[in-house]
Amino acid sequence: MAKVTKKMRNLxxxxxxxxxxxxxxxxxxxxxxxxxxxxxxxxxxxxxFPERFFDCGIAExxxxxxxxxxxxxxxxxxxxxxxxxxxxxxxxxxxxxxxxPELNVKIVATHAGIxxxxxxxxxQMLEDIALMRVLPNMRVIAxxxxxxxxxxxxxxxxxxxxxxxxxxxxxxxIIFERHTKFKIGKAKMLRRGxxxxxxxxxxxxxxxxxxxxxxxxxGIKARILHMPTIKPVDKAALKKAAKETGAIITCEExxxxxxxxxxxxxxxxxxxxxxxxxxxxxxFGESGGAWELMEKYGLTAKNIAKVAKKMIKKKG
Amino acid sequence: xxxxxxxxxxxxxxxxxRKHVIESVYRAGSGHPGGSLSIADIMACLYFHEMRHNPKxxxxxxxxRLVLSKGHACPALxxxxxxxxxxxxxxxxxxxxxxxxxxxxxxxxxxxGVDMSTGSLGQGLSVGIGMALAGKLDGKDYRVFVIxxxxxxxxxxxxxxxxxxxxHCLDNIIAILDRNSLQIDGPTEEILSLEPLPWRWRSFxxxxxxxxxxxxxxxxxxxxxADKNKRPTLIIAYTIKGKGVSFMEGTLSFHGKPPSKExxxxxxSELEQAEEELNG
Numbered sequence: 001m002a003k004v005t006k007k008m009r010n011l012x013x014x015x016x017x018x019x020x021x022x023x024x025x026x027x028x029x030x031x032x033x034x035x036x037x038x039x040x041x042x043x044x045x046x047x048x049f050p051e052r053f054f055d056c057g058i059a060e061x062x063x064x065x066x067x068x069x070x071x072x073x074x075x076x077x078x079x080x081x082x083x084x085x086x087x088x089x090x091x092x093x094x095x096x097x098x099x100x101p102e103l104n105v106k107i108v109a110t111h112a113g114i115x116x117x118x119x120x121x122x123x124q125m126l127e128d129i130a131l132m133r134v135l136p137n138m139r140v141i142a143x144x145x146x147x148x149x150x151x152x153x154x155x156x157x158x159x160x161x162x163x164x165x166x167x168x169x170x171x172x173x174i175i176f177e178r179h180t181k182f183k184i185g186k187a188k189m190l191r192r193g194x195x196x197x198x199x200x201x202x203x204x205x206x207x208x209x210x211x212x213x214x215x216x217x218x219g220i221k222a223r224i225l226h227m228p229t230i231k232p233v234d235k236a237a238l239k240k241a242a243k244e245t246g247a248i249i250t251c252e253e254x255x256x257x258x259x260x261x262x263x264x265x266x267x268x269x270x271x272x273x274x275x276x277x278x279x280x281x282x283x284f285g286e287s288g289g290a291w292e293l294m295e296k297y298g299l300t301a302k303n304i305a306k307v308a309k310k311m312i313k314k315k316g
Numbered sequence: 317x318x319x320x321x322x323x324x325x326x327x328x329x330x331x332x333x334r335k336h337v338i339e340s341v342y343r344a345g346s347g348h349p350g351g352s353l354s355i356a357d358i359m360a361c362l363y364f365h366e367m368r369h370n371p372k373x374x375x376x377x378x379x380x381r382l383v384l385s386k387g388h389a390c391p392a393l394x395x396x397x398x399x400x401x402x403x404x405x406x407x408x409x410x411x412x413x414x415x416x417x418x419x420x421x422x423x424x425x426x427x428x429g430v431d432m433s434t435g436s437l438g439q440g441l442s443v444g445i446g447m448a449l450a451g452k453l454d455g456k457d458y459r460v461f462v463i464x465x466x467x468x469x470x471x472x473x474x475x476x477x478x479x480x481x482x483x484h485c486l487d488n489i490i491a492i493l494d495r496n497s498l499q500i501d502g503p504t505e506e507i508l509s510l511e512p513l514p515w516r517w518r519s520f521x522x523x524x525x526x527x528x529x530x531x532x533x534x535x536x537x538x539x540x541x542a543d544k545n546k547r548p549t550l551i552i553a554y555t556i557k558g559k560g561v562s563f564m565e566g567t568l569s570f571h572g573k574p575p576s577k578e579x580x581x582x583x584x585s586e587l588e589q590a591e592e593e594l595n596g
Contacts, residue, residue, distance in 0.1 A: 030453070051453065062442045062476035069446020072424075072432060073454070074377070077446075092436055093473070097443055101424050101433040 002190045002226070004206045007174040011167040011203075012110055014149030016041040019078065022157055023049045029157065032067050032079045034060045039169075040080040040110045060085045064093035064105070071103035076157050079105060083112035083125035083166055087132055094162075099135040102161050107132075108153075112142075112166040113202070113253030114280060114297060115290040124285035125166075130258025132164040133231045139184065140231040141165045142202035142252075142260075145175045148228060151182040159184065168253065170290045172203045187234035193221030196308050196315075197241040200251040201227045201260045204278075208251055210301030215308055222308060233263040242273045247311045251278045251304055253294075274314065276307050322365065323532045327594055329399065330360040330532075334560045335587045336395035336408050342580040344412035347420065350570040352392040354496040354529070354555040355463060361535045362461060363396040371401035374428040380458050381431045381447050385440020386465030386494060387421040388572070394418055394427070402429035438471025440464070441491060445481050448489040459543070462491045467499030470508045475520070481548040482521025490542045491522075491550045494529065496557035500571050517550045529553025561586055 022029050023045055032054045037043035046053030056063035060081055067077035079086070086109040087094070098105045109128065116124045132140050141156070141163065143149045149167065156163040180188075190205070191212045200208035205226045215222050223245050225237060242248060248268070252260040261277030268275075280297055294300055333356040341347035363369070367380040384393050391411060398405040410416035417426040421435030432443050444462040451458050468474065481489055495513070497504055504510050514524040523545045527534040535553070542549035557571070558564025561583040564575075575583055 054449065056480060057476075059473075059476035059480065061439075061473040062445075062480055065439050065442020065473065065477065066446040066449065066480070069383075069432070069443035069448075070450045071446070072381075072443070073447055073450030075450055075453075093439060093442075096433070096436040097439050 002175045002188070002209065004209050005174045005177065008171040009146035009174055010171045011143060011146050011149045012041040014146030015108060015153060015167065016044040018150045018153035019045040020048050022154055023052065026076065026157070028074055028076050030054065030070055030075045030077050032056055032063050032077060034058060034063045034081040034085065036081050042080045060090050061093045064090045065097050067105045068097040068101070068103050071105050075104070077105045078108055080108045080110065082123065083109035083128045084123055087128040087164070088125065091131055095135055098162050099137045102137045104160055106156050106163045106165065108165045110167050111169045113168045114285045114293045114299070115168050115170045115253060117169070117290040117293060118287050120287035121284035126255045126280045126285065127258065128166055129230055129252070129254050129260065130262065133258065133263065137162055138231065139163050139229065141229050143167065143228050144203060144205040144226055145172050147174060147176040147179060148182065151179055152228070155182055155184065166202065168203055173206050175206055175209065182228070185229045185232040185234055187237040188226040188228070189223065189237070190226050191222065191224035193223040194245050195220050195222055196247045196249065196312055197223040197225055197245040198249045198251065198304060198308065199225045199227050199238070199260065199264055201230055202253055204251040204253055204299065207299065207301045207304060211304035211308065214301055214305040218309070220308065220312060227260060230260050230263050233267050235267045238264055238267045239271060242268045242271055246273050247315055248273060248275045249278060249304060249307055249311065250275070251299070253279070253299055255280050255282060257282060274311060276311060278304060278307060318533055318536055324594065326360045326364060326532045328591070329364045330357045331560070331587055331591050331594065332399060333359055333392055333395040335584065336398070337391040338561065338575065338580060338583045338587065340391050340394070340408045340411040341574045343409050345574055346412060347391055347574055348388040348572045349391070349574065350498070350557040350564060350567070351386060351389045351465060351494065351496065353559045353561060353564065354557050355389050355392050355494050356560065357530050357532060358463070358492055358535055358553055359392050359396040361532060361539065363400050365536065366539045367461065368458065371429065374402060378456055378458055380461065381444070382461045382463070383432045383440040383444045384422055384434055384463050386437065386463060386468050387434030389463070390422045393422060393430070397427070397429040400429070437465065437468040438473040441474055441477035444489055444491070445477055445484070445486060448486045449484060451488055458488070460489045462489065464491055464493045466493060466495045466497060466504050466510060469493070469510065478517065478520040478522065486548050487546050489548045490539070491548070493550060493552045494555055495552050496555045498557045498568055498571065502568065513552055521547060523547050523549045524552060525549065526552045526554070529555035530559055560590065
């Protein structure tokens with residue numbers, strides 16, 4: 001069963017170990033980076049497979065185009081940099097040269113979200129899910145921990161066409177101790193409950209699980225839905241949750257506009273229930289300690305539990 | 317010196333491309349005749365002589381690739397592809413029409429023979445580099461041709477790509493710059509000056525060849541020379557926007573505007589007359 005363990009592992013480590021394994025299995029795997037290969041940890045792939053690793057320098061737009069060109073020739077191209085550069089700086093390259101021709105490029109961005117910490121707003125990407133989600137042909141995934149990251153990478157390598165995978169900078173607790181069968185577009189119900197549904201994506205799923213424990217102490221049974229695939233979102237699980245629990249909270253380290261919250265609201269808009277979106281409320285971030293910022297912006301189990309109780313009260 | 321009959325044949329092909337450009341843009345009621353006409357001779361040389369390709373197998377792994385980075389000139393590309401046999405020439409009449417596959421800018425998913433979807437300027441050279449790198453990885457000897465507009469190279473991404481092509485010593489990429497000296501808002505040297513062009517590219521590690529982009533012999537010689545180079549090559553093809561139609565030549569107004577009915581008739585008759593003269 002999924003639980004927040006004391007073991008911490010960086011999702012970027014999950015990424016690099018999955019890449020190296022894939023590299024051994026499939027010689028069409030190529031990896032590109034834009035002078036952040038030590039931070040994204042793609043450099044590890046480059047050390048093992050130097051001929052299939054391209055550090056494109058601080059030229060992200062060119063990197064996306066090169067990845068597209070490699071993909072037209074049968075390569076499975078993983079392109080990595082920080083989320084802010086990958087999606088914001090290269091939106092047009094991704095739109096025109098990757099998503100529109102539906103090329104086999106996997107954009108794996110690190111350092112997403114406010115927990116980037118000290119670097120501040122310029123580097124805290126809070127709009128990337130929104131940007132990628134609106135692109136036709138693009139699928140968007142935010143894994144919860146390093147184990148799930150290792151599950152996701154080979155699956156998207158096997159599925160033709162573009163993907164966007166976003167992970168953060170900070171170490172994150174292991175939630176899944178064992179490898180599970182990851183399915184694109186499927187939510188994972190981590191806790192059963194019918195009082196309220198908490199939908200979380202990325203590393204916010206750990207906070208949702210912690211919120212479950214807090215609520216349980218007060219006799220509230222929340223349903224915890226981990227939604228690693230934000231696009232395509234699991235509509236069936238959401239509709240069922242709306243019907244059976246009558247209230248939904250979404251949790252994401254992203255703007256409440258256009259991300260998981262937006263996707264969930266759109267999914268249940270024909271059968272709506274009261275909803276609250278926990279995330280960053282239409283502001284830029286700021287410098288600070290990762291955890292201090294998470295607390296300041298309400299991205300904690302405590303705040304999720306507080307919002308849940310308020311909603312249940314309203315429900316009557 | 318090239319065989320006279322080859323030159324003549326390519327000139328005929330180029331005229332036919334020009335006729336298709338006028339016809340398809342006229343029927344579409346929109347499109348970009350000026351920059352399509354300026355690359356007609358280059359397209360004829362590439363698709364009917366220089367490039368290794370097979371219209372019966374558009375996805376042939378060993379084919380030479382072509383990225384039309386200045387995607388708005390696709391009427392010339394579509395004409396060449398149709399004439400080569402990738403699809404029925406009749407389809408050219410359905411350019412830009414609802415429910416038909418010839419999009420206003422190249423779409424590789426819809427049009428057989430189109431190696432890359434383009435349209436947003438400045439992106440094609442990067443894609444060409446990816447193709448060239450894949451060729452090196454796979455030990456294949458195909459070449460990658462990238463057609464650039466001159467206004468297009470004002471985009472910063474072009475220079476990122478220029479730097480990376482020479483960094484990777486890509487001798488299998490040949491970029492051809494359609495130097496017609498006009499962009500939508502005016503002459504390039506007035507909008508954002510590009511000169512000294514050869515010097516700029518050489519400083520980025522490219523071999524540069526300068527030619528008259530309407531002279532078949534010079535185009536063929538340049539392609540031949542580029543093939544032998546050990547570095548990425550840029551062919552600066554000095555061209556005339558609207559080449560082949562008197563009232564379109566060197567004008568800005570036909571960058572992105574179709575001819576009227578009268579202009580269409582006049583253009584076609586000029587091109588037919590040129591064909592007759594060529595056939596002597």
